[in-house]
Amino acid sequence: MNASDNGTASMEGWDSPLIQARDLSRHFHSSQVEVVALDGVNFDLQHGAFSVLAGRSGSGKTTLLNILGTLDMPDAGALNISGRDVLKLSTAERADFRLMHMGFIFQAYNLIRVLSARENVAYVLQLRGVARDERLRIADTWLAEVGLEGLESRRPDQLSGGQQQRVAVARALASEPDIVLADEPTANLDSHTGEALMQLMRALNEKRGTTFLIASHDPVAMDAGKELLMMEDGRIVEQHRQ
Amino acid sequence: MLMLAWRNIIRNARRSLITVAAVSLGLAALLFLWGFNDGVHNSMMRNLQQVIIGSIQIHKAGFFKSPKLSCDIRRPDDIRHAIASYVDISSWRLRTFALAAGDETSEGLVLLGMDPAQEKKVTRIAGKVSRGRFLSENDTTSCVLGLTTARNLGVSLGDDVVFLSEDRFGSLAADKFRLIGIIDSGEMGIDRGLAIVPLAYIQSWLSMEGRYSEVVLQTSRESLEALTAELRARLEPMGYEVLRWYDMYPVMRQWVDLENGFYYIFLGIVLLIVAAGIMNTVLMSMLDRIREFGVMMALGCSKSRLAGMVVSESLMLAIIGIIIGTTIGLLLVAWFHHAGIDLSSQMDTIQRFYINTLIRTEIDTDHLLNTVLSVLLAASAASLVPVWRVMLLQPVEAIHHV
Numbered sequence: 331m332n333a334s335d336n337g338t339a340s341m342e343g344w345d346s347p348l349i350q351a352r353d354l355s356r357h358f359h360s361s362q363v364e365v366v367a368l369d370g371v372n373f374d375l376q377h378g379a380f381s382v383l384a385g386r387s388g389s390g391k392t393t394l395l396n397i398l399g400t401l402d403m404p405d406a407g408a409l410n411i412s413g414r415d416v417l418k419l420s421t422a423e424r425a426d427f428r429l430m431h432m433g434f435i436f437q438a439y440n441l442i443r444v445l446s447a448r449e450n451v452a453y454v455l456q457l458r459g460v461a462r463d464e465r466l467r468i469a470d471t472w473l474a475e476v477g478l479e480g481l482e483s484r485r486p487d488q489l490s491g492g493q494q495q496r497v498a499v500a501r502a503l504a505s506e507p508d509i510v511l512a513d514e515p516t517a518n519l520d521s522h523t524g525e526a527l528m529q530l531m532r533a534l535n536e537k538r539g540t541t542f543l544i545a546s547h548d549p550v551a552m553d554a555g556k557e558l559l560m561m562e563d564g565r566i567v568e569q570h571r572q
Numbered sequence: 573m574l575m576l577a578w579r580n581i582i583r584n585a586r587r588s589l590i591t592v593a594a595v596s597l598g599l600a601a602l603l604f605l606w607g608f609n610d611g612v613h614n615s616m617m618r619n620l621q622q623v624i625i626g627s628i629q630i631h632k633a634g635f636f637k638s639p640k641l642s643c644d645i646r647r648p649d650d651i652r653h654a655i656a657s658y659v660d661i662s663s664w665r666l667r668t669f670a671l672a673a674g675d676e677t678s679e680g681l682v683l684l685g686m687d688p689a690q691e692k693k694v695t696r697i698a699g700k701v702s703r704g705r706f707l708s709e710n711d712t713t714s715c716v717l718g719l720t721t722a723r724n725l726g727v728s729l730g731d732d733v734v735f736l737s738e739d740r741f742g743s744l745a746a747d748k749f750r751l752i753g754i755i756d757s758g759e760m761g762i763d764r765g766l767a768i769v770p771l772a773y774i775q776s777w778l779s780m781e782g783r784y785s786e787v788v789l790q791t792s793r794e795s796l797e798a799l800t801a802e803l804r805a806r807l808e809p810m811g812y813e814v815l816r817w818y819d820m821y822p823v824m825r826q827w828v829d830l831e832n833g834f835y836y837i838f839l840g841i842v843l844l845i846v847a848a849g850i851m852n853t854v855l856m857s858m859l860d861r862i863r864e865f866g867v868m869m870a871l872g873c874s875k876s877r878l879a880g881m882v883v884s885e886s887l888m889l890a891i892i893g894i895i896i897g898t899t900i901g902l903l904l905v906a907w908f909h910h911a912g913i914d915l916s917s918q919m920d921t922i923q924r925f926y927i928n929t930l931i932r933t934e935i936d937t938d939h940l941l942n943t944v945l946s947v948l949l950a951a952s953a954a955s956l957v958p959v960w961r962v963m964l965l966q967p968v969e970a971i972h973h974v
Contacts, residue, residue: 396968399870401869401870401967401968401971402966402967402968421875422874422875422876425869425872425873425874425875426872426874427872428870428871428872429871429872429873430872432872434867434870434871436867436870436971440863440864440867440971442576442864442867442868443583443864444576444579444580444583445576445579453868453871454871454872457871457872457873457877458872501871
């Protein structure tokens with residue numbers, strides 16, 4: 331991870347990093363107040379990274395994660411992910427891009443309530459058109475990988491918070507995305523469960539080489555990251571390897 | 573996606589059940605009402621055709637609008653050959669006008685010559701005789717009158733009635749006929765202004781031997797149009813007119829169409845209610861799941877796919893309602909087709925309009941299909957608002973929706 335403050339939106343050197351962000355800015359307007367959520371963010375994220383985006387509430391972590399996840403668009407700047415200029419994609423193309431290249435883990439787990447753990451994990455594979463038997467087999471494999479063997483048929487309301495978040499991790503990884511974006515994944519968990527979850531994600535990163543970018547202000551999460559990126563007032567102000 | 577839609581429906585089972593019940597009951601009620609409506613209309617149209625006018629009449633071209641004795645069928649073999657391949661039986665009649673004189677007064681009427689043997693095979697007019705009897709093959713100067721005409725003329729069974737008319741050459745023809753039967757059908761066009769006499773005798777009396785005014789055919793409702801088209805193709809070039817029952821009596825057809833129009837308006841109102849019910853359920857269900865929709869979009873589900881799921885939920889609710897509602901509705905129609913609905917105490921004059929007092933429900937296929945498809949269409953339309961809401965969703969706002 332290289333933080334840069336050069337303020338340019340150059341497209342040079344877009345070959346190797348998984349993510350290249352240049353001068354990303356995002357403003358929100360509410361009644362008479364303009365809030366600067368992102369103020370010229372520049373950074374590269376390499377393949378295989380396990381990075382934590384830290385900072386206080388309101389520092390811009392979630393906004394940046396949303397833009398990197400193509401869920402939101404910046405007001406200005408340039409963004410290249412997996413070799414694609416994602417800001418030029420249409421809404422439908424961005425949905426397809428997320429499907430093929432990204433995995434998401436949310437603070438509130440956000441599993442689909444009517445689906446079992448297995449079906450939740452298989453859902454993205456279904457969107458990708460993977461045959462039923464194959465996607466259920468892959469889902470079972472991933473549930474075993476995150477330690478939920480035997481709980482495949484349970485619905486989200488039959489699982490604990492930690493178990494639900496493990497299902498979310500399995501769902502994010504089952505389609506073998508280029509990157510997993512996690513927004514405060516430990517915020518709703520107790521410290522022990524949160525730590526276990528971070529260890530699980532780090533282990534998966536090391537075992538499978540999946541890139542993780544985790545937005546969190548939880549010390550447990552920050553300790554687990556191989557790289558720490560500090561945000562303040564919509565800018566990346568500090569970054570270092572741990 | 574269908575599985576997910578189905579799970580969403582059963583997730584809130586009570587809400588879905590209420591919606592399905594509303595669709596089912598609405599549809600069952602509509603089908604029963606159609607069954608009653610069609611039962612009345614179809615029996616009315618059947619009665620009109622079967623009692624005397626038939627499904628199709630063939631005349632010399634122009635006879636229906638200007639029914640003169642001279643406008644007659646002079647080459648009956650033309651018609652016999654034309655109809656032979658389509659119908660086995662037909663009634664050949666001679667029609668003219670006459671002045672009838674009884675003991676007390678006189679009255680103008682239609683004089684209809686019928687072959688009793690043929691007529692009994694084609695129409696039910698013989699069964700409408702309430703006093704005396706209908707014509708038989710050996711009768712010559714016998715006649716059958718409607719009850720009102722007999723009353724007006726002051727004649728009763730066994731009395732003589734004198735008919736004054738014109739023969740083929742325009743000469744006055746008068747003869748005395750014995751009243752052998754009185755028709756009390758309750759139908760105004762028959763009970764008043766009609767006298768039925770033997771065909772062979774009237775042909776001879778009016779110098780019309782071998783000549784006819786009209787040929788009456790009966791056919792099913794389903795084959796009416798096709799048969800008419802075929803006969804027209806063959807007979808119109810020869811100078812004949814082929815008329816369906818409603819070409820001759822359009823008022824009844826127009827009345828039926830008008831009543832059906834009212835039913836379609838009623839159908840529209842019920843469909844609005846059904847659509848509102850489905851829309852409420854699907855919209856509430858969708859609003860409950862905005863956050864979930866946001867997550868699904870984040871995971872790569874396109875908006876069109878989400879919209880498809882919403883439409884699927886709406887259609888599933890409708891289809892379940894349609895299956896139940898159609899079953900109940902058709903069972904009701906079948907039950908009252910056999911049991912009948914007796915309206916004799918409420919409507920003692922309905923026979924005047926060819927309506928049976930015991931209504932047997934039946935439903936036309938087009939009304940059944942139109943109603944079912946309309947419910948399906950209403951369900952599709954009901955999903956438009958939720959779909960529109962889905963298309964406006966933005967993943968970030970949706971995920972953080974509270």
